[in-house]
């Protein structure tokens with residue numbers, strides 16, 4: 120089959136099924152174009168994107184400023200490796216460290232690589248700065264986390280689908296209950312703990328928002344025990360939850376409604392996904408000098424990490440977040456969305472609750488965890504022009520691009536309400 124031949128949806132799906140590893144179970148829709156909050160399938164049907172590539176496309180699909188930066192840089196230089204300097208990496212590092220308020224940045228590509236990097240950084244810091252005896256360092260994680268797919272990261276997972284028959288696993292990881300400050304206090308009695316790795320909101324698990332003070336209290340406990348507080352903001356970061364970061368500490372947050380929860384400045388900040396606006400795989404680990412300085416030449420790296428194309432794209436993507444006040448928009452529209460979902464909950468028995476922050480939200484379907492109701496609702500939403508995907512259990516995550524406006528959001532609320540009410544009959 121000629122590569123450029125125009126495919127129908129069914130043909131594209133058949134090709135993936137025949138030639139691709141079956142490591143995903145996608146909704147049966149085949150997309151070929153995106154712009155802002157919209158995507159189009161190969162038959163030309165238009166949809167609202169309510170997943171945003173798991174919050175990678177916060178700036179909207181094919182944002183002209185980001186694509187412009189991509190095209191300009193692509194004509195100049197794309198990859199040098201770190202064997203040589205390039206004229207974009209330093210600029211990006213200066214820009215991003217000032218943007219988020221850290222001394223130093225280590226560039227990688229995917230979120231999983233950034234989490235791996237953070238774990239390596241924490242272990243080395245543990246031995247060289249904290250004085251943990253050789254090979255004894257431990258990392259504390261939370262149950263139901265999602266930090267990516269490498270062997271060491273799934274060693275921190277308690278999801279049987281992600282872990283079964285992938286052992287043996289990486290040692291030195293302790294898992295405690297999320298949102299349980301006593302469990303953290305207990306585990307931190309161990310002197311050999313280098314770091315606590317945590318998502319400020321557990322996205323993949325079903326948008327679990329911890330108690331108001333959990334993150335701040337966890338941070339304070341870590342400080343008292345000389346344990347690094349490492350925030351995985353791959354999904355919650357870059358304005359998604361209504362602030363530049365869900366842990367929003369000493370950063371140049373464009374959102375002025377920044378009171379609410381107490382500020383935390385993680386020792387190690389892990390970013391990915393929307394740092395490139397969904398254009399290229401770009402991830403980063405940020406920390407201050409006294410932590411990052413344990414990494415010396417040869418200790419760690421990546422051929423593509425810090426490439427000039429990614430740097431140009433990421434700077435443009437972060438500028439868009441600030442220029443278009445995406446954190447503020449996410450905060451305002453998120454509040455409206457949850458209010459509208461609360462109204463829907465009053466009118467139907469099918470939705471049990473809505474939760475989330477900013478434009479990272481989920482509804483919990485009132486049916487058993489292993490029923491297909493959430494999937495079936497997502498199929499019906501697709502028919503009505505809105506794309507969303509169930510997460511674990513009977514939960515549907517709603518995370519549109521942050522460039523959405525109020526009129527569009529209300530149209531989406533109408534689609535969701537109509538679909539769910541139709542479904543009830």
Ligand SMILES: *Cc1c(COP(=O)(O)O)cnc(C)c1O
Nearest residue numbers: 229230231265266267351353354
């Ligand atoms: C998506 C995600 C990752 C992994 O990112 P990849 O780019 O898929 O490797 C890590 N942590 C969190 C919180 C995520 O949502």
